[in-house]
Amino acid sequence: MMSGIPVGIAGLGWHVPDRVLDNHYFTRFVDTSDQWIQQRTGISERRWLADGEAPSDIFVAAGKRALEDAGVSPYDVDMVIVATVSGDFLGTPATACIVQDKLGCKRASAFDIQAACTGFLYGLQIGSQFIASGNLQNVLVIGGEALSRICDINDRNSVVIFADGGGAALLQPHDVCQQGLIEDATLGADGTGWHYIQRPKGGGKEPMTPEILAEGTHNLRMKGREVYRFAVERMSYLVSWALKGQDMDELGWVFPHQMNRRILETVSEKLAIPKEKVYMNVHRYGNTSAGTVPICLGEAKDNNLLVKDSLLILAAFGAGLTWGAARIRW
Numbered sequence: 001m002m003s004g005i006p007v008g009i010a011g012l013g014w015h016v017p018d019r020v021l022d023n024h025y026f027t028r029f030v031d032t033s034d035q036w037i038q039q040r041t042g043i044s045e046r047r048w049l050a051d052g053e054a055p056s057d058i059f060v061a062a063g064k065r066a067l068e069d070a071g072v073s074p075y076d077v078d079m080v081i082v083a084t085v086s087g088d089f090l091g092t093p094a095t096a097c098i099v100q101d102k103l104g105c106k107r108a109s110a111f112d113i114q115a116a117c118t119g120f121l122y123g124l125q126i127g128s129q130f131i132a133s134g135n136l137q138n139v140l141v142i143g144g145e146a147l148s149r150i151c152d153i154n155d156r157n158s159v160v161i162f163a164d165g166g167g168a169a170l171l172q173p174h175d176v177c178q179q180g181l182i183e184d185a186t187l188g189a190d191g192t193g194w195h196y197i198q199r200p201k202g203g204g205k206e207p208m209t210p211e212i213l214a215e216g217t218h219n220l221r222m223k224g225r226e227v228y229r230f231a232v233e234r235m236s237y238l239v240s241w242a243l244k245g246q247d248m249d250e251l252g253w254v255f256p257h258q259m260n261r262r263i264l265e266t267v268s269e270k271l272a273i274p275k276e277k278v279y280m281n282v283h284r285y286g287n288t289s290a291g292t293v294p295i296c297l298g299e300a301k302d303n304n305l306l307v308k309d310s311l312l313i314l315a316a317f318g319a320g321l322t323w324g325a326a327r328i329r330w
Contacts, residue, residue: 002184004132009180009328010072010172013065014298015058015144016047016165016285023160030156037160042261046163046286048148055146056088056098058166062294063103063142066168069301070177074104077170078136081127082112083119083143083290084166085319086150099142108140116197117257117318118187119143119290120167124314124326125185127171137176142168143290150199152219161259162220163286167294179308185326186241193230197222197319231259231317235267238315238325243271251277252310252330253300257317258282258292289318306330 022045023034037043049055059082067074080100087095096110115122120143127139144166151159174181202208202218212218239254254277256264261282268278279296288295293314300306312328 002128002132002182005134006174007128007131007171007182008174008177009169009182010177011066011068011070011170012168012294012298012301013062013067013069014165014167014295015061015065016295017049017053017058019048019050020045021048026160029153030159032156032160040262041161042282043161043286044283047165049146049164054088055084055086055144055149056095056102058144058146058164059084059095059099059142059168060102062144062166062168062298063099063140065298066140066170067103070170070172072138072170075106077105077108077138077140079127079130079139080105080108080110081123081139081141083115083123083141084112084145085114085116085119085289086146087112105140115290115318115322116320117259117287117289117292118316118320118322118324119318120293121185121314121316121324121326122187122322124169124171124182125187125324128182128185131171131173137172139171140168141171142166143294145289145291147220147289150220152216154216155219155221157224158220158222161287163288165285165288165295166291167298169294169297179330181329183327183329185324186238187324189320189322191320193226193321195223196226196230196321228260228263230321231263232266234317234323235263235315236270238317238323239267239271239273239313242313242315242325242327246311246327250311252307252312253305254278254313254315255293255296255300256315258285258296259287292316
């Protein structure tokens, strides 16, 4: 169980770019089809940034909506955490600092975290600890990506899956916001699987060269079969952990990482969770990595799907390999 001062979610916000790409767009670059993509991933379309847009634009828009939803002034934010692997710059400065400036959170500390698709869950627990300890009152946690900027347009295994978008949550002491109580959370990692999803070259180990740029190995690469097996096992474990000892009649929604429709359907069947309780929007937005869970949460709230006192399960897994889950009483 979470210790210290109980923490709640005071506000939610999300944002995806206006540019919509359907599956037919990719047939000019790789050997694929709309039918192939839908059968294997469940994705029909996704959002990509337009030329001239920055990843921080997504994060700022999501953060602004979360602050408005919570009724909190940017000046009152104590900390900004941005979970992303595709920020505005390579390594430095932290995209969170850019977001802090653009939002006008002048009093806030700011830093990035990198846990790939699990990033928002990591950020949620990190931010919660600062509030639970009594040190801070308002922590803005943002998870999002601009994966279109680090995909290889000629790699069929990844380019049709990944997309751009992000979501945000404003955390407060629960006795202040009176909603979204974070009852418990868990995080984990298995570094032996670091090579399943990676950008092979162009980092500190093998710095960027003209040859690396030409071969495209500075972009994302994924071992699909290995990731699929890990995803089914780990998502099943996380949802089971969150539901242990809980009344299934109180379950409102499971908000899983949106990587692949088949994975989510397999886990739902394996755990005997009604499909109508598993939130899915992967068909509309693709895999936005750290953005998927908060986008789902924000979209559900906008559609009045979050019922007071219902149980919400958040679960994600990602490169690293990392995983995390949270049980929330709305």
